[in-house]
Amino acid sequence: MLKPLDIHPGVGDRRAVMEEVNRTAAGKKLQHPASHAPRIFADTADIEEIRPLQERGVISGVTTNPTLLKRAGADSWESAMKIMKDIVDLVAPDPVSLELTELEPVGMIEQAKKLAGIGENVVVKVPVGGYKAINEELDSFTGLRVINQLWKDDIKTNCTLIFNSTQAFWAANAGATYVSPFLGRVADYLYQNDQVERPPGNSLYYVEDHKIPEGGADRVANTAYVAMDGARKDSGIRLINEIVAIFNNYRIKTEVLAASFRNAVQVTECLLAGADILTVPAPLLMGVTDHPLTSQGMAAFVEDSKVFEK
Ligand code: G3P
Numbered sequence: 088m089l090k091p092l093d094i095h096p097g098v099g100d101r102r103a104v105m106e107e108v109n110r111t112a113a114g115k116k117l118q119h120p121a122s123h124a125p126r127i128f129a130d131t132a133d134i135e136e137i138r139p140l141q142e143r144g145v146i147s148g149v150t151t152n153p154t155l156l157k158r159a160g161a162d163s164w165e166s167a168m169k170i171m172k173d174i175v176d177l178v179a180p181d182p183v184s185l186e187l188t189e190l191e192p193v194g195m196i197e198q199a200k201k202l203a204g205i206g207e208n209v210v211v212k213v214p215v216g217g218y219k220a221i222n223e224e225l226d227s228f229t230g231l232r233v234i235n236q237l238w239k240d241d242i243k244t245n246c247t248l249i250f251n252s253t254q255a256f257w258a259a260n261a262g263a264t265y266v267s268p269f270l271g272r273v274a275d276y277l278y279q280n281d282q283v284e285r286p287p288g289n290s291l292y293y294v295e296d297h298k299i300p301e302g303g304a305d306r307v308a309n310t311a312y313v314a315m316d317g318a319r320k321d322s323g324i325r326l327i328n329e330i331v332a333i334f335n336n337y338r339i340k341t342e343v344l345a346a347s348f349r350n351a352v353q354v355t356e357c358l359l360a361g362a363d364i365l366t367v368p369a370p371l372l373m374g375v376t377d378h379p380l381t382s383q384g385m386a387a388f389v390e391d392s393k394v395f396e397k
């Protein structure tokens with residue numbers, strides 16, 4: 088697991104030059120104590136998941152993608168647009184990432200402008216690459232070219248599907264406002280491709296009896312693995328750690344928006360690594376204040392405080 092000492096020494100310096108997230112309210116004598124804390128976004132297109140988090144002041148933004156929109160019930164571009172507009176209106180002025188579905192630059196820029204027209208808080212999400220995998224005729228640099236053009240046009244972008252630190256660097260160079268590294272998918276990949284005969288450290292999901300559990304990305308196994316100190320060898324968090332370190336080196340202000348969470352341990356690791364934003368699935372966020380020992384402690388306090396009622 089990532090340890091506090093693994094934090095790049097420049098994290099504090101860089102955070103100090105980034106925007107203050109929690110500003111002190113007018114007239115308050117006490118400064119907000121976490122003015123440069125990372126922001127938490129909800130990674131969902133389901134407005135009924137967003138609403139309670141918004142009302143509780145837990146989130147400062149939302150990220151969506153075509154998969155999340157489909158899961159939220161969108162079955163046409165029109166219905167997707169309606170869902171996106173409802174989210175943008177609900178969350179304003181906080182940012183909402185909306186992903187491009189067009190694949191060639193002219194159509195992408197046109198679509199980006201339409202999406203940006205939904206609201207001032209829209210951030211246009213652009214895949215960093217993968218274009219050639221869809222169509223051999225497409226240019227590998229389509230995403231970066233579009234990001235650069237949108238930067239020139241004063242449109243905020245979130246460069247998505249980041250799986251290594253150089254992709255993040257090139258996206259920042261092109262002018263991306265945010266980069267979205269998918270740490271959970273890195274962890275999934277390691278789990279699926281792990282070699283069980285190797286010692287701990289070759290997969291995030293390595294378990295004590297050296298057997299990979301059946302049924303895919305098992306969250307309990309993942310937690311066990313992290314507790315064994317294996318994740319630091321290479322896992323999703325290494326991706327975040329590297330990007331933050333590189334951005335620190337050059338005071339790059341593109342925000343590192345850690346994405347694709349599978350469990351609360353990864354949330355802790357991203358906070359240790361110095362991510363600027365964490366976009367987290369709603370069910371994970373709804374559980375952040377609970378812990379079995381907190382529940383046990385609360386029960387004892389409530390029981391003991393009954394004595395004051397006499
Ligand atoms: O924000 C990116 C995220 O939605 C990807 O998550 O769970 O599909 O890997 P996942």
